[in-house]
Amino acid sequence: MASEEPAGQLFAADALLPTGWARNVLLQWDPSGRFTHIEEGAAPPAGVLAAPGPLLPGMPNLHSHAFQRAFAGLTEYRARSQDSFWSWRNLMYRFAAHITPESLEAIATWLYVEMLEAGYTSVCEFHYLHHAPDGQPYADDAALAHALLRAARTAGIGMTLLPVLYQTSGFGGQAPRSAQARFIRSTDNMLSLLERLTPAAQAQGAVLGLAPHSLRAVPPDSLREAVAGITALNPQAPIHIHIAEQTQEVQDCIAWSGQRPVQWLLDHVPVDARWCLVHATHMKPFEYAAAARTGAVAGLCPSTEANLGDGLFDMQQWLAHAGAWGVGSDSHACVNVAEELMLLEYGQRLALRQRNVLASSAHAQVATAMTQQAVHGGAQAAGRNVAGLAVGQQADMLALDAQHVALAGLDAERMLAAHVFASQRSSALHSLWVAGTPRVVAGRHALHDEAARGFVAARGAAIAAD
Structure with missing residues (x-):
């Protein structure tokens, strides 16, 4: 006893x-x-x-853009002959321009209440709204981050806050678009922000990490500098990145570097178990094997990936290499643990024309296996002791x-x-x-x-x- x-x-x-x-x-x-x-x-x-x-x-939610909950359901009409992630993104940028610190706190508070009522007990907030819409810092440069921390404290959900490093609009250092102005921070400014946020995060038991947005948004030198900087601040800090979500992103990365996104990342950055590779939808077999060997977590968001037409992650390839994974609600078209697990399994069934694909072994029950694996991977990605x-x-x-x-x-x-x-x-x-x-x-x-x-x-x- x-x-x-x-x-x-x-x-x-x-x-x-x-x-x-x-x-x-x-x-x-x-x-x-x-x-x-x-x-x-x-x-x-x-x-x-x-x-x-x-x-x-309790299930960790390993990927969230809180402000997008207020945008869910508002883009479900055809805006052009062929809608895609990229046309959705343009509409999302327009909506993001009208988010204030006060409205972000209200939106996030409700979202976190929804998450708790749906079985999530902690959240990894991939936070890239940093400044006023014109790109100018607020008087408190951390105002929007503090709004998210307050929302999590009010709702009572565990928090891993991941301020996003965002500097360019495309591979090769393309200048950011005007709609991205409020996302932009220098690497030094980002590391300074993390230091300033540390006392508030510690006061409520939150974890601080870093989210280089994507390879298209963070040039190589900045990425290496940022990873070294967060490691110096906290060697255990989680690091999350969007990667290989869209086929166009893969094609653009090959045109820029001669390599696929996951391949380039693993060859140029010290990826390890602190990392969460969000989406990683479009990988070749050698990338599945190499990424799984690093110990990184695959961050899967089935309802958002379906909503945006991203494609399907090959779970059989990933599990064949003992890869860790967890689930997130991302754009919050759906806020429901069980629904994410159901959609993940159903996507694999449709792709393979089989049933009970994610059962851990013969005679295993698929819902039990998925829950255990997603809790384990989500806890690792969150950098918190919430593994069951x-x-x-x-x-x-x-x-x-x-x-x-x-x-x-x-x-x-x-x-x-x-x-x-x-x-x-x-x-x-x-x-x-x-x-x-x-x-x-x-x-x-x-x-x-x-x-x-x-x-x-x-x-x-x-x-x-x-």
Whole structure:
């Protein structure tokens, strides 16, 4: 048993541990929200809260552009003869021009409430709105970053903040476009920003990392300098980058360097387990093998990749090399853990014309395997101790509702499968805790209504200003 009285404890008849499903599990955590004791086969202690259904680890969301939640659904019409990621991006830039620090905080607060209600317990915020629309810094040059930190603190979600380095509009050092003016920072300025943000991040237990936006947006010398700089500030800081998302990006990179994007990155930058390769959709077999060997995480965002027509990541290639992966909601066309997992599996099924592709082995259940792998990879990408229901990890967890019509009468593993493949996805999520603190009860966050009103007002103002 734990050597001292726990700050919190929970009993679960069924819990998904890193080793698999376990029965009659007692979980205890300390005042910091870290698990100190997890006991299988325990008798239900008197007076201890019992989970209302199977207990799952909280899911890290490894890729988010918070402001884009207010833009979701506004581009679903054909603007030209053949719409693409690039035409969507032009519309997104127009919308981004109307985001203020106040509206960003309102949008992000609602988004993070949505994430918690949908099973995400932490988020990696890939933050590239830095300045006023004309490119001039705000009086507080970190105003928009602070808005995101406040939103995460208000909602109660764990945060990995990844300020984005963005300097050029294309390979070969092309000058940035006017619509990109508020994204631009020099490398020195970015490293200075990270130093200034450190006290605020530490005060709420957030992790600071770095996000070189993409190879087209960060010249080679700047990329190497930035990686060396963040490593000097914190050798464990996560580093995320968009890469090989679009075929045009691949073609442009080959024209510029003679190499494909992932190939170039691995040959020129010391990629390791701190890195998250976001999307990495278009790779050749040798890139899958080489990228997996580095220990980097593949950051997959199935609903956004589908929405933008990116293409499909080859999970069989990646898993053949024991590659780590996690999921993110990216542009937030969808904010739902179970939906991302379902879409990821369905994409592989459509590509391969097979079923249960992401089951870890013969006779394994696909929803269980996906959840365990995505939690592990997401925690690595976040740079936080949120890798599941285990001693030393943060007490981030969620409980399904065993009485939900899609789950009722099933065993725990089938309940998870029904949650992912046979429910309205978030409808069967009953309770959620972050660092042992209840954030969702009976499917609802305490700030749901207030945050929703703030979001609607902020979105309306941005639309009216367009």
